[in-house]
Amino acid sequence: MDFSLKDDRRMLQETLMRFLADNYDIEKRHGFAMSDEHFSREMWGQFAELGIIGALFPEKVGGYGGEGVDLMVVFEALGRHLVVEPFLPTLLAGSVLAGTGNIHLLEQAIAGDRLLALAHGEPDSRYELERVATTAVKKDDAWHVSGNKAVVLGGKAATHLVVSARTSGEQGEEKGISLFLVENRESVRCRDYATFDGYAAAEIVLDDEAAELLGEEGNGFPLLEEAHARAITAVTAEALGAMEVARAMTVEYMKERKQFGVPIGKFQALQHRMADVLIEIEQMRSAVINTAGHLGDTPLVRERYASSAKYLAGTIGRQVAEEAIQIHGGMGMTWEYAVGHFAKRIIMIDHLFGDTDHHLERYIALGRNG
Amino acid sequence: MDLGYSKEENEFREEVRNFLAENLPERISEKVRLGKRLGRDDMARWHAILNERGWLAPGWPAEHGGTNWTAVQKHIFDEETWAAGAPRTVPFGISMLAPVLHKFGSEEQKRHYLPRILDGTDWWCQGYSEPGAGSDLASLRTSATRDGDHYIVNGQKTWTTLGQYANMIFCLVRTSGEGKPQEGISFLLIDMDTPGVEVRPIILIDGEHEVNEVFFDNVKVPVENLVGEENMGWTYAKYLLTHERTGTANIGNSNAALQRLKKIAGEQRKAGRSLLDDPYFAARLARVEIDLEAMKTTNLRILVDADAGAAPGPESSMLKVKGTIIRQEINDLARRALGPYALPFSSEAMDEGYNDEPVGPEYANPIAAKYFNNRKMSIYAGSNEIQREIIKKTKMDL
Numbered sequence: 001m002d003f004s005l006k007d008d009r010r011m012l013q014e015t016l017m018r019f020l021a022d023n024y025d026i027e028k029r030h031g032f033a034m035s036d037e038h039f040s041r042e043m044w045g046q047f048a049e050l051g052i053i054g055a056l057f058p059e060k061v062g063g064y065g066g067e068g069v070d071l072m073v074v075f076e077a078l079g080r081h082l083v084v085e086p087f088l089p090t091l092l093a094g095s096v097l098a099g100t101g102n103i104h105l106l107e108q109a110i111a112g113d114r115l116l117a118l119a120h121g122e123p124d125s126r127y128e129l130e131r132v133a134t135t136a137v138k139k140d141d142a143w144h145v146s147g148n149k150a151v152v153l154g155g156k157a158a159t160h161l162v163v164s165a166r167t168s169g170e171q172g173e174e175k176g177i178s179l180f181l182v183e184n185r186e187s188v189r190c191r192d193y194a195t196f197d198g199y200a201a202a203e204i205v206l207d208d209e210a211a212e213l214l215g216e217e218g219n220g221f222p223l224l225e226e227a228h229a230r231a232i233t234a235v236t237a238e239a240l241g242a243m244e245v246a247r248a249m250t251v252e253y254m255k256e257r258k259q260f261g262v263p264i265g266k267f268q269a270l271q272h273r274m275a276d277v278l279i280e281i282e283q284m285r286s287a288v289i290n291t292a293g294h295l296g297d298t299p300l301v302r303e304r305y306a307s308s309a310k311y312l313a314g315t316i317g318r319q320v321a322e323e324a325i326q327i328h329g330g331m332g333m334t335w336e337y338a339v340g341h342f343a344k345r346i347i348m349i350d351h352l353f354g355d356t357d358h359h360l361e362r363y364i365a366l367g368r369n370g
Numbered sequence: 371m372d373l374g375y376s377k378e379e380n381e382f383r384e385e386v387r388n389f390l391a392e393n394l395p396e397r398i399s400e401k402v403r404l405g406k407r408l409g410r411d412d413m414a415r416w417h418a419i420l421n422e423r424g425w426l427a428p429g430w431p432a433e434h435g436g437t438n439w440t441a442v443q444k445h446i447f448d449e450e451t452w453a454a455g456a457p458r459t460v461p462f463g464i465s466m467l468a469p470v471l472h473k474f475g476s477e478e479q480k481r482h483y484l485p486r487i488l489d490g491t492d493w494w495c496q497g498y499s500e501p502g503a504g505s506d507l508a509s510l511r512t513s514a515t516r517d518g519d520h521y522i523v524n525g526q527k528t529w530t531t532l533g534q535y536a537n538m539i540f541c542l543v544r545t546s547g548e549g550k551p552q553e554g555i556s557f558l559l560i561d562m563d564t565p566g567v568e569v570r571p572i573i574l575i576d577g578e579h580e581v582n583e584v585f586f587d588n589v590k591v592p593v594e595n596l597v598g599e600e601n602m603g604w605t606y607a608k609y610l611l612t613h614e615r616t617g618t619a620n621i622g623n624s625n626a627a628l629q630r631l632k633k634i635a636g637e638q639r640k641a642g643r644s645l646l647d648d649p650y651f652a653a654r655l656a657r658v659e660i661d662l663e664a665m666k667t668t669n670l671r672i673l674v675d676a677d678a679g680a681a682p683g684p685e686s687s688m689l690k691v692k693g694t695i696i697r698q699e700i701n702d703l704a705r706r707a708l709g710p711y712a713l714p715f716s717s718e719a720m721d722e723g724y725n726d727e728p729v730g731p732e733y734a735n736p737i738a739a740k741y742f743n744n745r746k747m748s749i750y751a752g753s754n755e756i757q758r759e760i761i762k763k764t765k766m767d768l
Contacts, residue, residue, distance in 0.1 A: 340575035
């Protein structure tokens, strides 16, 4: 076994880390997050130029990576800087396009010329991938989709939406879900907003919107599931990066902050809590390595590792985020001091692609089937 | 043992309920229910309504406007007001400064300040913490130097809650560098309109302006604004921290929040059924409810003992630690209950006049913000680490 990164991945990591260190401090990040679109198009262009978007996809679809380890390397770095540009929506929608062979649009997205988003979740679907109520009908050989999509990451800025819709079956069935490409034109109603931790999302209403079928009719679920497994690898790696920063900031603070005449880091009660935080973050790293390393495995193995990692990101994330704030005291509660923003991202990641309970339940169910 | 409420207590509960039904403005309870911002006017109005009924300061001696309620009655009042969606009363004047004035203030101070707390003439804030003195409060450095009939105050206070609305601040200041740090502290009342006082906002992680820094630059404070004796302020501060214990455990607050959480969970759907029927969520809910039920009794046991004259001690530390953990757990469950709709957030939607259609359920917007905002509970009023230290020191022979 070898847990070290190969040269090309180490180069990718170094390039991205250096770029972020030079161009993405917390003040700039807040500026991007609080701008009208909640991200910077200029930064996105630079990420494209640097080849970071291409690292998320395999060569055969125009990228030069796309393996679990690529996602891990890129997203851990993004998490360390709380990057708000639309990597996650691009990964989600791009993974579907890669699966259905829509290479041309994906290449444009990798070059930064098009923006993609996956419009899948719905107001009543919570975290269940198969709960699709949006419908698609075929009229005169052309597909049209209608329905409401909820908390669509990057939904407003996207030029193209990958939309899940039901072409047959009942709301909770995996069979009968199809995937479509919809141009994000005027007629697509988009209510955009920022999430609590500063990322762009939107509620989308599709009303008889012209759509192009992606892949096979009624058989979109396996692609959706795989795209989400990739997104879970990415977002747990992002959480890991944010946790590492939160931990490092807290340890630094413990050395600097003096009370009762000594640095608070001298108090054993706090030392032991941070030792636990360190142990748990190592567990998190291992879980991310596991899910990244099994992305190419059979769906059952892949999904069990994905659910394990996401479950741990929720439980460990809460511990890390809450300890970081608590040990910082009032400072951890302020907007001005960065640690609170890392805590926010770590906690809100629990609300993406299934939370702790969802993935615990799913892990058990997958074990029963396996 | 008798765990039931007496007939009189049940009647009292009915009386409180009727009062709230008739007098709590719906505009205010609606804001509380939906987690919208309460302005100074909302808080002042609620104070005035309670004062009109004589219920603004239940803990005060009756001759100054208190109610002579038993511990159980106070508990009932706390539970009912929270359940009805009343805002909490602003504690700085009523339950922090006033007990100190009752016990240590001069007759003149009592006569002047106490009525002004009740009728809302003065809005008090607390000047305790400093940038270098948080958990180690006794290391505070804001100085007050005697100059004829005045003290000259220099320094900085921080985490001053609602200081932006206040016209008065009670401060711990250093009047002596001799002896132990605790021995040179005095308790001073400062008019915030005095030249040299400056209030600057601190924005919290939820984007809200709730706390402030307060700067003192050669601020002249008349000597008659000293409470009690010079250099005895630490004793008064400690008295203050252990005195008002009804609210320490956050029982009423947690109880109301748990009821709201159940309502939310009942409306949320997971795989087509209510979240209340989901064994994972139901187990989380049950655990916190079990904790809260036990906590209610722990709280009442301590309050009833205090009624019978038991001296305040580490019991309030126990209430603080466990009470805040329970309240924070309810915040955590509320964000979980929302699923993906915990993510969208609009600061404008917390304004009273905001009428746009909500994103997701109408109750969703403030819930993630509230989870983060209430992380303060285990930090403020003596962090939970400090409370555990007090328990260790006073309850265990280690």
